Amino acid sequence: TYVLQQANLEQLQTGPTDADIKAAKAAITGANAAYAAAQQQANAQPDQLVIAQSNLDKSAEALRIAQWAYDNMLTTWFLKDYAPNSPQAQALTNAQTDYNVAQADYNLKKSSINSSSVSAAYAQLTQAQANLAKLEAGPTGPQLKAARAQVEQARIALDIARANVAKATLTAPFAGVVSAVNVKAGEPANGALPAVVLVDTSVFHIDVTVDEVDVARIALGQLLTVTLDALPGETFSGKVDRVAPTATVNGGVVSYAVRLVLEPVDAPLRSGMSATADIVVAEAKGVVLVPNWAIRRDRDTGQVLVSLLKDGKLLEAPVTLGLRNESLSEVKSGVIAGDVVGISTLREALNLFGGG
Known part of the structure; x- marks a missing residue:
């Protein structure tokens, strides 16, 4: 860490303390004692190996005799059925165990003679002496340079860690209401879901899809009206805010995503409400x-005709249409405001009206 590397650099620059020198000298004393003990043990190892060899030879002879006694029972026809549970079988098992123990002890003693315990103890003594000399000599130029480089590397790592911590802190891009939290402390985050869902309640929008046939008529800034199932009888105004530049194909149907933004209102709007x-x-x-139900197109002539009610009779007059929607059509010529349209049943009549 940065603090540790900085402390190491400061220690190099200030030099060793009296306590450091005393500790280094104590390490030399301990290494000397360990080296002497290793030499003493090495000198005693040949005698221990002779004893281990003698024990191994004795156990091997005992195993041979026990095996002979057990085999002799197996070759005697009236004793062989009792051989597995006989004292001779138990003696053979004990002799085999004693032999295995003696063999393991011999191998251990033999390997210890070839070990490097003396060399290792001497190396520790040499290292302790070198450490004391290093402390008394003080830090070299390359050591100080390396320590400063380690401090700089630790500082850079600390800056990166701080930046990562800052990135791990979620900051709301705007003021709003948290509608969902998809992360829990101590659990891995799901990359497929946003950590927090934030709703901007100051401005509501509606995302709709428009068929490719109609999207050419949609432009940014166009005005619109919205009705909500949750608030019947109320109408809200807005405008087209965004039209997707690329299409979405679903089941062979080509459509475009369009975002509609509502004007701020005091109504109790909520995210997720159904809207038209x-x-x-x-x-x-x-x-x-003119209502669309009073209009028809003649299949033979192609004329557009409107059913008019005059003197109690239905007459059809040719007209020229303008703009239209799903319920009404603009009539540019052929009828005038005040004319009455009707249907063949004479159950319904509407006065034409101006404006719209």
Whole structure:
């Protein structure tokens, strides 16, 4: 860490303390004692190996005799059935165990003679002496340079760690309401979900899909009206805020994502409410409107006809249409405001009206 590397550099620059020198000298004393003990043990090892060899030879002879006695029972026809549970079988098992123990002890003694315990103890003594000499001589130029480099590396690592901590802190990009938290302390984060879902309650928007046939008529800034199932009877205004530049194909149907932004209101709007939006793609004022159910197109002539009610009779008059929606059509010529349209059952009649 940065603090540790900085402390190491400061220690090199200030030099060893009296306690450091005393500790180094104590290490030399301990290494000397360990070296002497290793030499003494090495000198005693040949005698221990002779004893281990003698024990191994004795156990081997005892095993041979026990094996002979057991085999002799197996070759005697009236004793062989009792051989597995006989005293001779138990003696053979004990002799085998004693032999295994003697063999292991011999191998251990033999390997210890060839070990490097003396060399290792001498190396520790040499290292302790070198450490004392190093402390008394003080740090070299390369050592100080290396220590400073380690401090710089630790500082860079600390800066990176601080930056990562800052990145791990979630900061809201705008003021809003937290609607969902998809992370828990101590659990891995799910990369497929946002950690926190934040709703901007100051501005509500609606994401809709528009068929490729109609998307050419959609433009940024177009006005619209919105109705909500949760707030019947209320109408809200807005405008087109975004039209996707690329299409989405689903089941062979090509459509485009369009975002509609509502104007701020005091109504109790909530995220996720079902909405219906009507976009004003064209506008005409002071026109005559006719309900679509009173209009038909003649299949033979192609004329557009409107059913008019005059003197209690239905007549069809050719008209020229303008703008239209799902319920009404603009009539540019052929009828005037005040004409009455009807249907063949004479159950329904509507007065044409101006404006719209």
